[in-house]
Amino acid sequence: MQWRNLFRNQQHWDWHLVLYFLNVFSVVFGYSLRGDVFQAAKLFRTGLVMFSLVGVIIAQGEIKYIFDKKKNWVLYLFLFLNLVVLPFSVDFGRSFERILAWIPFLIYTNYFVVYLFAHYSKDEAKIKLLQVFSLTYFYPVVVMLVTGVAFQSENVYGQSIGEYKANVIGWGCTMFIVTSFDLFANRPMVKWARYLFFIVVFLALWAIVLTGSRSSFAALALSTVVLVLRSKQISIYLKIAAALCILGFAYYIIESPDSVVNLRAQYADIRKQKGEVRFKLAEQAFGIFTTNPEVLFTGFGFDNFRAGLQHYAGIRTELASHNSYLETLFSGGVFAFLFFVIFVALNAVIKYVRFDSRYFIFLPTLMVIPYFESNLNAGQFLFFPWMTFLFYYVHISSLQFPVAEMNISKKKKFKQEQSISTE
Numbered sequence: 001m002q003w004r005n006l007f008r009n010q011q012h013w014d015w016h017l018v019l020y021f022l023n024v025f026s027v028v029f030g031y032s033l034r035g036d037v038f039q040a041a042k043l044f045r046t047g048l049v050m051f052s053l054v055g056v057i058i059a060q061g062e063i064k065y066i067f068d069k070k071k072n073w074v075l076y077l078f079l080f081l082n083l084v085v086l087p088f089s090v091d092f093g094r095s096f097e098r099i100l101a102w103i104p105f106l107i108y109t110n111y112f113v114v115y116l117f118a119h120y121s122k123d124e125a126k127i128k129l130l131q132v133f134s135l136t137y138f139y140p141v142v143v144m145l146v147t148g149v150a151f152q153s154e155n156v157y158g159q160s161i162g163e164y165k166a167n168v169i170g171w172g173c174t175m176f177i178v179t180s181f182d183l184f185a186n187r188p189m190v191k192w193a194r195y196l197f198f199i200v201v202f203l204a205l206w207a208i209v210l211t212g213s214r215s216s217f218a219a220l221a222l223s224t225v226v227l228v229l230r231s232k233q234i235s236i237y238l239k240i241a242a243a244l245c246i247l248g249f250a251y252y253i254i255e256s257p258d259s260v261v262n263l264r265a266q267y268a269d270i271r272k273q274k275g276e277v278r279f280k281l282a283e284q285a286f287g288i289f290t291t292n293p294e295v296l297f298t299g300f301g302f303d304n305f306r307a308g309l310q311h312y313a314g315i316r317t318e319l320a321s322h323n324s325y326l327e328t329l330f331s332g333g334v335f336a337f338l339f340f341v342i343f344v345a346l347n348a349v350i351k352y353v354r355f356d357s358r359y360f361i362f363l364p365t366l367m368v369i370p371y372f373e374s375n376l377n378a379g380q381f382l383f384f385p386w387m388t389f390l391f392y393y394v395h396i397s398s399l400q401f402p403v404a405e406m407n408i409s410k411k412k413k414f415k416q417e418q419s420i421s422t423e
Contacts, residue, residue: 002131002134002180002183002184002187002193002197003131003134006021006131006132009119009120014119015055016052016055016060016112016115017132019048019051019055019056020052020112020132021132021136022048023045023048023049023052023108023384024132024136024384024385025136025139026044026045026048027045027379027380027381027383027384028136028137028139028140028381029041029139030042030045030379031164031165031168032143032163033163042379045378046101046104049104049105049378050104052112053107053108053111056108056111056115057111060118061119062119063118064118064119064120064402064403064404065117065118065119065120065402065403066118066399066401066402066403067114067117067395067398067399067400068398068399068400069114069398070398071394071395071397071398072114074343074344074391075106075107075110075391075394078336078339078344079103079106081332081335081336081339082099082302082331082332083099085299085332085333085336086302088298088299088301089300089301089304090300090304090307090308090311090312091304091307092301094301094303094307095302095303095304098303098377099302099303101378102302102376102377102378105378105383105387106378106387109384109387109388109391110391110394112388113125113388113391113392113395116128116129117395117398117400121400125392126356126360126392127186127187129385129388129389129392130179130183130360130362131183133175133179133362133384134180134183137173137175137176138176139172140164140168140169140172140173141172141173141176141200141204141207143162143172144161144162144169144172144173144203144204144207145200145203146162147161147162149161149169149207149210150204150206150207150210151203152210153210154210155210155211155212156169156210157210157211166211166212166213167211167212167215168381169207169211170207170208170211170212170216171213171215171216171369171373172381173204173205173207173208173211173216174213174216174219174220174365174369175365175385176204177201177204178219178220178223178361178362178364178365179362180197180201181201181227181361182359182360182361182362185231185233185234185359185360186233186359186360202245205220205245205246214372215368215369215371215372218372219364219365219369220246220365221246222364222365222368223361223362223364223365224242224243225364226361226364227239227242227243227361228243230357230358231358231359231361232358233358233359277319278321278322278323281305281317281319281321282321282323284313284315285300285305285308285309285321285326285330287313288308288309288313291312292312295308295312295333296333296334297333299329299330299332299336302331303331303377304330305320305327305330306318306319306320308330322372322373322374323370323372323373323374324370324371324373324374324375324386325340325341325345325370325371327374327376328341328376331376343394344390344391344394345367345390347393348363348367348389348390348394349363349367351393351397352393355396362389363389366382366385366386366389369382370382370386375387
């Protein structure tokens with residue numbers, strides 16, 4: 001099975017992996033909570049990540065790989081660029097509170113990657129992360145199956161499914177599909193489990209169609225392009241089958257008048273709505289940068305997008321920026337934005353294409369969905385997979401070699417010195 005030995009390092013339990021899974025799952029599960037229970041879950045999540053961070057730094061256990069941590073500067077410079085403009089926040093109190101809650105999560109994701117590279121080979125670390133995310137995002141798939149969404153033909157756009165919004169179910173199904181497919185392609189699986197996997201994936205694909213999640217459609221389409229053009233892990237027949245499956249659903253979405261995408265388009269025409277509200281809000285934010293050039297360098301303040309629009313343009317809105325990349329610009333200004341895009345996001349894309357695109361399809365999904373939804377804050381649905389794999393690629397080129405080899409080389413050197421001294 002694809003989750004076999006997930007929490008084990010050879011014959012031993014790896015409690016850091018267990019804690020990491022609980023951190024990721026607490027975010028996903030938290031999306032199904034409301035009211036006081038949700039607030040209690042947020043406090044639990046913060047306490048859990050603090051405990052996990054202390055553990056991953058202090059109680060590492062037996063280190064199996066010497067790993068060069070020189071790329072930690074990326075984390076700290078990114079934090080510095082956000083902190084140095086904090087005094088210029090539109091709402092300093094909110095910015096200070098939000099960034100204080102965000103920093104432990106960001107540090108934890110970085111140091112968890114460093115921990116993995118000290119205890120597993122780089123390929124093993126990647127598989128462990130994919131297993132964690134596949135298992136975590138299987139939960140929304142289970143909700144989709146239990147509620148019967150995948151067995152119906154009516155769209156569920158805008159509805160709640162087991163307390164999840166439909167688009168969240170779409171993201172969860174997409175994450176499960178791409179991470180599980182990578183495990184399917186790179187790990188052995190018994191025949192009955194392979195058949196079950198294809199059935200669940202097909203149902204998850206249909207559920208995505210019914211949710212009308214366009215970001216999920218785009219992510220799956222790009223991952224499929226990578227699969228067909230780059231993958232060396234599966235046969236040409238499976239590539240064709242995967243492409244035909246995605247194209248078949250796309251044809252239904254485009255041609256069927258009952259598809260959720262076409263119904264949304266009709267609704268927009270009836271209401272004479274042109275364009276997305278969030279795009280208009282982004283345009284307003286860029287307009288503020290034009291008329292107030294100094295704000296381009298300072299941003300509105302961390303998680304101050306709405307406060308910035310109200311302060312500078314008199315626009316009141318409950319909507320966030322819904323774009324993880326632009327959120328870095330609106331929060332921390334142009335220097336934080338350029339640093340993040342070049343040294344974190346673009347770095348991940350380049351290294352993925354260079355090292356992993358022939359074997360894995362997960363990254364396109366993780367780069368596309370955050371473009372349509374803000375996942376910069378720690379409580380967002382894809383924060384952990386998105387940010388963890390970004391830091392994974394920050395550190396991927398750093399030197400790693402087994403401790404055992406170092407001990408052997410030291411022993412050889414010691415013997416050589418002994419033989420010379422006796423002569």
